[in-house]
């Protein structure tokens with residue numbers, strides 16, 4: 333059965349999508365069967381996996397509204413080596429349309445259960461909010477991966493996320509835990525970043541992943557080619573870090 337992970341942080345632009353697509357590509361590269369789920373109406377993870385969000389017949393929106401199954405809606409990204417359950421702007425409407433539905437926070441969980449046996453990992457790219465969409469992700473996940481930049485305000489938003497995760501854990505999904513904090517866009521030349529990184533380690537110890545993702549322009553360039561950095565430039569520092577992170581995740585799930 334697949335292990336399901338949400339990549340979440342309600343702060344915008346912290347590297348959630350970059351982490352989701354590159355971890356997916358890194359896991360695929362080391363032989364894992366991966367489904368990448370785009371839970372953000374921006375559809376960046378879909379496009380960044382080489383799947384055109386504008387031409388998809390079915391998306392996660394149809395899955396949440398039970399108008400398509402995951403098997404019908406997923407697309408294969410041949411270049412990336414993993415499957416994609418895509419999203420586009422339509423998904424923004426799901427929030428409203430699910431209001432009247434019973435157990436609306438458990439829609440994704442029910443849908444993914446049908447394909448769980450086909451994958452080793454299901455990775456969910458969450459939008460920058462603690463919305464009904466993110467809640468659907470958290471309800472079906474075994475764990476949360478939190479990408480964060482080592483900056484002064486990084487810890488502020490973390491409190492809200494941790495409280496939400498605690499509530500979901502208590503009421504909706506007893507499996508849920510923070511798997512780890514992932515330091516991203518890291519620049520060791522910036523003293524403050526090194527300090528915050530050390531503080532994170534001191535405070536959260538084993539909840540901080542060993543792998544650190546450096547700031548690397550190749551990771552930022554890759555989406556415009558419809559590829560994760562891991563595929564776009566495998567030799568780049570950023571790509572190598574994400575492949576190392578994939579290996580760290582494979583080790584982590586052995587203990588779960």
Ligand code: ATP
Pocket residue numbers: 343344345346347348349350351372374376458459460516517518545546547548549551552553555570
């Ligand atoms: P949103 O909250 O809008 O969904 P996000 O958290 O998904 O954003 P990304 O889209 O992954 O964040 O990243 C934000 C920007 O930072 C993008 O332009 C991306 O290319 C760039 N970026 C992410 N990680 C790195 C990195 N390690 N090095 C350089 N640039 C990066």
Ligand code: MG
Pocket residue numbers: 348349350372376457458459
């Ligand atoms: Mg994103």
